[in-house]
Amino acid sequence: MSEFQLSRRGLLTAGAGLAAAVTLSACSGGSPAASGGSGGAAKASAWAITGQPNEGILKKSLEAFAKRGKGTIESTFFQNDAYKQKIRTAIGAGQAPTLIYGWGGGILKGYVDAGQVVDLTSWVNEDSAWKQSFVASTWGAGTIDGKIYAVPTNNTQPVVMYYNTKLFEQAGAELPKTWDDVLHLTEVFNSKGIAPISLGGGSNWTSMMWLEYLFDRVGGPEVFANIYAGKADAWSDPSALKAYTMIQQLIDANGFVKGFQTITADSNADQALLYTDKAAMLLHGGWAYGAMKSAQPDFVVKRLKVGAFPAVTGGKGDPKNLAGNPANYWSLSAKASAAEQDIAKAWMRDGMFDDATVDAFVASGGVPVATAAKAKIASSADKDFLTFVFDSVNAAPNFQQSWDQALSATQSEAMLNNISQLFSKQIGPEQFASAMNATIGK
Numbered sequence: 001m002s003e004f005q006l007s008r009r010g011l012l013t014a015g016a017g018l019a020a021a022v023t024l025s026a027c028s029g030g031s032p033a034a035s036g037g038s039g040g041a042a043k044a045s046a047w048a049i050t051g052q053p054n055e056g057i058l059k060k061s062l063e064a065f066a067k068r069g070k071g072t073i074e075s076t077f078f079q080n081d082a083y084k085q086k087i088r089t090a091i092g093a094g095q096a097p098t099l100i101y102g103w104g105g106g107i108l109k110g111y112v113d114a115g116q117v118v119d120l121t122s123w124v125n126e127d128s129a130w131k132q133s134f135v136a137s138t139w140g141a142g143t144i145d146g147k148i149y150a151v152p153t154n155n156t157q158p159v160v161m162y163y164n165t166k167l168f169e170q171a172g173a174e175l176p177k178t179w180d181d182v183l184h185l186t187e188v189f190n191s192k193g194i195a196p197i198s199l200g201g202g203s204n205w206t207s208m209m210w211l212e213y214l215f216d217r218v219g220g221p222e223v224f225a226n227i228y229a230g231k232a233d234a235w236s237d238p239s240a241l242k243a244y245t246m247i248q249q250l251i252d253a254n255g256f257v258k259g260f261q262t263i264t265a266d267s268n269a270d271q272a273l274l275y276t277d278k279a280a281m282l283l284h285g286g287w288a289y290g291a292m293k294s295a296q297p298d299f300v301v302k303r304l305k306v307g308a309f310p311a312v313t314g315g316k317g318d319p320k321n322l323a324g325n326p327a328n329y330w331s332l333s334a335k336a337s338a339a340e341q342d343i344a345k346a347w348m349r350d351g352m353f354d355d356a357t358v359d360a361f362v363a364s365g366g367v368p369v370a371t372a373a374k375a376k377i378a379s380s381a382d383k384d385f386l387t388f389v390f391d392s393v394n395a396a397p398n399f400q401q402s403w404d405q406a407l408s409a410t411q412s413e414a415m416l417n418n419i420s421q422l423f424s425k426q427i428g429p430e431q432f433a434s435a436m437n438a439t440i441g442k
Contacts, residue, residue, distance in 0.1 A: 043340070044071060044072070044073045044343040044347075045074045045097040046344075047076050047086070047090075047100065047101060048076075048077055049078060049101065050077045050078065050079055051268075051291065052291060052294045052295075053290045053294050053364035053366075054287070054364075054366075056360075057357060058075075060357070060360065061352060062351075064354070065346075070343065071339075071347075079266040080203070080265075081203060081266060083101075087101075087102075094335050095335075096335055097336075098332060098336040098343070099331075099332065099333075099344050100333055101328065102150065102328070102331060103329060103402065103405035104327075105406040105407075106405065106406050106408045107405060108331065109144050109408070110409050112145075112147075115334060116333065117334055118149070118336075118341065119147050119149060120148045120151065123345060132371070133353065133371055135152070135156065135371060140326065141326050142327075149331055151329060151331075151348050152328070152329055153328050153348075153353075154327060154369070155286060155328075155367050155369065156286070156325070156327055156369055156389070156393055157285045157287050157324050157325040158285070158323070158324040158396075158399065159212070159285050159309070160283075160284070160285075160307065160309070160388075161281065161308065161309055161310070162282040162288065162292075162304060163175055163281055163307065164277060164281070164299075164303055167189070167277060167279075168280060171185075171189060171192055171280070173185055173188050177310055177311065178310050179217070180313060181310060182255070182310055183253060183255075185280070185281070190254055194279070195257035197255050197257065197279060197280070197281045197283070198257050198260075198270045198278070198279035198282045199256045199257060200260070200264050200269060201420075201423055202260075202261055203266055204419050204420045205265070205402070206283075207420070208402070208403055208416065209283050209284070211243055211403075213283075214243035214246055214312070215243050216398070217309065217311060217315045217319070217321075218242050218312050218315045219239025219243075219316050219317065220317045220318075221317070221400060223239045224400060227407075227440070228406055230440055230441050231440070232437070232440065234437070234440065235432070235436035235440070236437060241429050241430070241433060244429035244432055245429050247423070248422070248425060248428070248429070251423060257273060257278070257279050260423075261424055268295065272295070275292055275295065275299040285324055286366070289365045293365045306385055308320070318398070320395050320396050320397060321397055321399075322396040322400065323400040323401075324400075325402055325405070326401065330348060332345075353368065353370040362376045362377060362380050363380065365385060365386070367386050367393075377390060403415060404416060411436075411439045414439045415436060
């Protein structure tokens with residue numbers, strides 16, 4: 001497999017108006033900015049997601065771009081779940097910002113089918129050197145029916161296991177290699193009054209990660225591939241039913257921290273349980289490393305280990321397979337003016353991954369989707385983590401895009417709602433499968 005071959009969460013807080021004319025709006029649900037103004041220079045607009053460390057990186061990128069005199073970009077920022085609802089509503093109402101932040105996949109396809117985003121194929125291909133400055137395979141989730149509708153941005157973000165080594169040492173335990181090890185560790189940590197696994201179950205996409213990996217480890221990539229392809233009753237595949245049963249067995253064993261369904265990932269409360277020594281394990285995206293480094297650098301340096309999701313004995317999935325986000329993406333609204341689109345294109349081409357920005361991503365503990373990152377990883381203070389991510393992505397036979405982005409908006413919403421009920425044990429495996437089978441093709 002070629003370097004960083006893949007088969008798919010972060011951005012910017014509110015800030016004051018800048019002398020360089022980049023305006024950062026508070027996370028308040030404002031409307032997109034119009035181009036121009038009363039005698040002023042043209043402006044584009046962007047909506048994105050709050051969260052360090054990416055927010056600081058983007059802020060500096062926009063500041064630097066504005067100083068070049070190529071236009072300004074007004075930005076409004078939302079928490080993850082709020083953003084997803086807000087952007088769908090705005091796009092449907094024809095009021096989208098110029099730059100639309102996303103994850104590619106099925107939701108992007110919905111925008112494409114509705115004619116709401118710009119076909120960027122010819123613009124991307126007119127500068128082959130620029131196109132080749134991205135990890136090649138990250139273009140995949142931004143490509144629909146052979147045409148490019150979204151440009152990769154930020155870091156490649158596989159979902160990985162995070163371990164608090166201090167708690168493992170206190171318990172005299174070793175890091176898990178198999179699912180049976182996870183179940184055993186659940187008993188060990190509970191017996192010592194330590195929560196085995198932190199989970200932000202109030203944000204259903206974190207629970208989804210567990211099913212993504214269990215689907216793969218039990219039945220291999222084809223289990224979800226059949227769902228994506230619209231095969232009838234694909235959610236009732238025997239491997240899928242086994243995965244639902246396994247996760248409910250883990251819940252019955254008190255594998256997750258008490259009250260996990262009231263803990264949210266948008267606030268990073270699930271990560272805090274790990275780095276404050278309240279929980280021993282966490283399954284989360286690669287972006288969590290940078291967030292924890294920003295919040296508690298001492299923990300990251302002294303007590304954090306990272307690993308792959310454990311294997312399932314007798315399962316069909318390769319333990320090297322990954323799930324997560326090949327990248328984040330920027331699309332252009334088809335409702336934006338030509339002037340707004342030109343400003344957004346200029347920033348994506350000349351400012352989004354300039355040398356200072358690539359350095360900042362690597363310094364924050366990320367592996368940006370720019371090929372220039374490879375040479376910078378070896379000298380990074382976070383080289384152990386970055387090398388792990390780099391090598392994992394490089395070696396993965398399959399990198400499954402996160403389900404809530406791979407599926408259509410209708411299927412994704414139903415899936416997250418049903419995952420909440422599965423994890424709260426309001427429904428069982430067969431009920432979950434039946435409910436999700438009814439969404440196939442929608």
